Amino acid sequence: YPRTHERCTVETVNDLSLLYTWHGTDPKADPILVMAHMDVVPIEPGTEGDWVVDPFAGDIVDGYLWGRGALDDKGPMIAIMEAVEHLMDIGFEPARSVMIAFGHDEELGGAHGAQNVAQLLAERGVRPWFIVDEGGAVADSLPPLTSSPVALVKTAEKGYIDLELTATAGGGHSSIPPHTTAIGLLAEAVHRLESHPAPAHIATLEPMFRALGPHLDPKLRPILTNLKVTGPIVTKLMSAKPSTNATVRTTTAVTMISGGVKPNVLPQKARAVVNFRIIPGESIASTIEHVRSVVGPGISIEPYGEMRAEPSTVSSTKSDAWQVVATSIEETFPDAVVAPWTLTGVTDSRYFADIAGDIYGFAPFTGDVDDTFGSIHGTGERIRVSDAEAAVSFVCRLIRNAS
Ligand SMILES: [Zn+2]
Numbered sequence: 001y002p003r004t005h006e007r008c009t010v011e012t013v014n015d016l017s018l019l020y021t022w023h024g025t026d027p028k029a030d031p032i033l034v035m036a037h038m039d040v041v042p043i044e045p046g047t048e049g050d051w052v053v054d055p056f057a058g059d060i061v062d063g064y065l066w067g068r069g070a071l072d073d074k075g076p077m078i079a080i081m082e083a084v085e086h087l088m089d090i091g092f093e094p095a096r097s098v099m100i101a102f103g104h105d106e107e108l109g110g111a112h113g114a115q116n117v118a119q120l121l122a123e124r125g126v127r128p129w130f131i132v133d134e135g136g137a138v139a140d141s142l143p144p145l146t147s148s149p150v151a152l153v154k155t156a157e158k159g160y161i162d163l164e165l166t167a168t169a170g171g172g173h174s175s176i177p178p179h180t181t182a183i184g185l186l187a188e189a190v191h192r193l194e195s196h197p198a199p200a201h202i203a204t205l206e207p208m209f210r211a212l213g214p215h216l217d218p219k220l221r222p223i224l225t226n227l228k229v230t231g232p233i234v235t236k237l238m239s240a241k242p243s244t245n246a247t248v249r250t251t252t253a254v255t256m257i258s259g260g261v262k263p264n265v266l267p268q269k270a271r272a273v274v275n276f277r278i279i280p281g282e283s284i285a286s287t288i289e290h291v292r293s294v295v296g297p298g299i300s301i302e303p304y305g306e307m308r309a310e311p312s313t314v315s316s317t318k319s320d321a322w323q324v325v326a327t328s329i330e331e332t333f334p335d336a337v338v339a340p341w342t343l344t345g346v347t348d349s350r351y352f353a354d355i356a357g358d359i360y361g362f363a364p365f366t367g368d369v370d371d372t373f374g375s376i377h378g379t380g381e382r383i384r385v386s387d388a389e390a391a392v393s394f395v396c397r398l399i400r401n402a403s
Contacts, residue, residue: 019117024403036103071372135349137151149333155317166300186271193274204281208341259271319357
């Protein structure tokens with residue numbers, strides 16, 4: 001991208017992350033910030049053979065470009081670079097500066113990349129008008145809600161905390177055991193946690209249902225657009241499937257367990273690690289409170305590991321920034337209904353919450369929710385070749401419409 005590298009100020013942050021500034025003609029206007037990340041997750045050892053093509057060859061087969069990172073997040077990153085190079089090529093000059101940040105460790109939490117970029121911008125007093133990062137895309141349909149294509153735009157993302165639960169009991173010889181061992185106590189706590197999910201926050205879905213409006217399945221429309229009355233039914237409906245359950249409540253996933261050293265020794269401690277994805281409206285503190293009330297006394301609860309994030313605030317769907325993003329999507333994907341949604345994962349853009357206005361997530365690619373988007377971090381990650389042009393067009397429109 002020779003023009004981009006000639007015209008932009010290019011900075012390397014913490015050796016590996018990249019920050020581009022394409023200076024606008026209006027120095028008083030706040031910039032926009034478009035983001036992506038350069039790193040990818042590995043191929044799970046033993047699953048290489050499950051791929052249709054070599055996951056690192058970038059082959060095009062059956063109308064798809066296959067490869068690790070095709071969707072998450074090199075496809076969107078290349079779309080940004082192609083768009084900027086193209087706009088420069090045709091002589092476009094933005095009034096508003098365009099900043100581009102590419103993190104190098106998003107999949108590890110972004111603490112070395114995006115967090116440092118955000119700090120740098122904060123020190124310089126840069127306040128992006130809005131941010132577009134990864135987080136949403138165009139779903140061919142959204143069963144059971146609608147059979148129409150939906151451009152899902154992330155307006156919020158869930159938080160993250162791992163908690164370690166420890167049960168303690170007297171040790172000793174296994175020939176004279178107590179009624180319950182540390183492992184038994186812990187197992188009971190884990191069972192209680194799984195059978196007492198965190199409360200549902202069905203109202204978080206209201207903006208999405210409203211946006212889908214006439215496109216909602218006719219059978220579901222009356223109940224989905226009348227949540228004040230139908231809340232309990234919708235909660236039940238959304239809780240039934242893991243993928244929809246994750247959009248209405250803080251999820252509980254017991255991911256690690258350990259205890260005991262020998263078959264004939266009573267364990268003095270048993271530990272489990274539980275991963276929680278915290279819904280906006282809740283917090284790390286309220287999650288710990290929920291766990292404490294469910295597992296009861298006798299089980300100690302401590303945060304585990306370094307990774308933690310409060311849920312994000314919810315970005316506006318009424319602001320001028322939203323209008324720019326939504327219009328750019330509608331111009332590029334005219335068949336799709338634009339709808340806000342909450343991402344169940346965490347992204348690099350959360351580090352910019354204190355300095356930026358609205359933060360949105362949208363990757364300009366289409367796909368089947370389970371099949372195509374289900375391949376992210378898994379086997380067969382791919383993008384449709386037919387989306388390549390639209391992806392670049394979207395970023396061009398975004399920059400022009402924001403300018
Ligand atoms: Zn990603």
